[in-house]
Amino acid sequence: MTIRFVTSNEGKVEEAREYLTEPVEQVDYDYTEIQSDDLAEIAVAGAKEAYEETGGDDPVVVDDSGLFVESLGGFPGPDSAYVEHTVGVERVWKLAKQEENRRAKFRGVIAYYDGERAETFAGAVPGRIVAPRGEGGFGYDPIFEHEGETLAEMSTERKNAISHRGRALAKFADWLAENE
Numbered sequence: 001m002t003i004r005f006v007t008s009n010e011g012k013v014e015e016a017r018e019y020l021t022e023p024v025e026q027v028d029y030d031y032t033e034i035q036s037d038d039l040a041e042i043a044v045a046g047a048k049e050a051y052e053e054t055g056g057d058d059p060v061v062v063d064d065s066g067l068f069v070e071s072l073g074g075f076p077g078p079d080s081a082y083v084e085h086t087v088g089v090e091r092v093w094k095l096a097k098q099e100e101n102r103r104a105k106f107r108g109v110i111a112y113y114d115g116e117r118a119e120t121f122a123g124a125v126p127g128r129i130v131a132p133r134g135e136g137g138f139g140y141d142p143i144f145e146h147e148g149e150t151l152a153e154m155s156t157e158r159k160n161a162i163s164h165r166g167r168a169l170a171k172f173a174d175w176l177a178e179n180e
């Protein structure tokens with residue numbers, strides 16, 4: 001069995017390969033992101049659509065994540081990608097800067113679908129929003145600080161070990177090992 005990871009992000013596939021013993025293949029299919037404030041619902045709908053539309057037997061996996069700033073009512077949340085590309089990360093910092101409470105969370109959900117079973121695995125990492133620091137990573141990494149370092153200042157190994165996606169992948173790997 002091969003796990004088909006539906007994403008245009010090669011980095012996510014590499015990360016999945018570090019956690020899973022099964023082979024992981026990248027599938028570049030642009031699934032519909034349904035309107036919802038529930039990451040799991042978005043990811044499951046995407047996994048089902050990708051499974052039906054790409055026509056294969058092997059299970060598919062979709063990953064959906066977002067940044068949730070506590071004092072901004074969870075903004076940008078499931079709209080994180082849209083906000084990153086329209087408003088930009090720097091201006092999300094400027095919004096959060098005006099708040100006393102700068103606590104935030106990265107949340108991620110991995111959805112698995114094999115034509116019959118749909119399963120979801122969630123991971124989260126707590127932190128706070130800070131002025132941009134660091135050159136590594138991508139997306140909101142420079143403004144998200146966890147235990148004194150922004151995700152953009154961490155080594156890839158350290159980021160993967162503590163990240164929302166790493167935590168969700170670890171749960172998924174355990175489940176796969178038990179359910180094969």
Ligand code: IMP
Pocket residue numbers: 063064065066067080081082084137138139140141151163
């Ligand atoms: P997606 O899950 O790839 O759709 O990502 C949703 C949004 O969250 C995008 O704006 C990503 O750049 C951002 N994002 C997802 N994972 C991370 C991360 O590990 N660090 C920083 N930003 C992330």
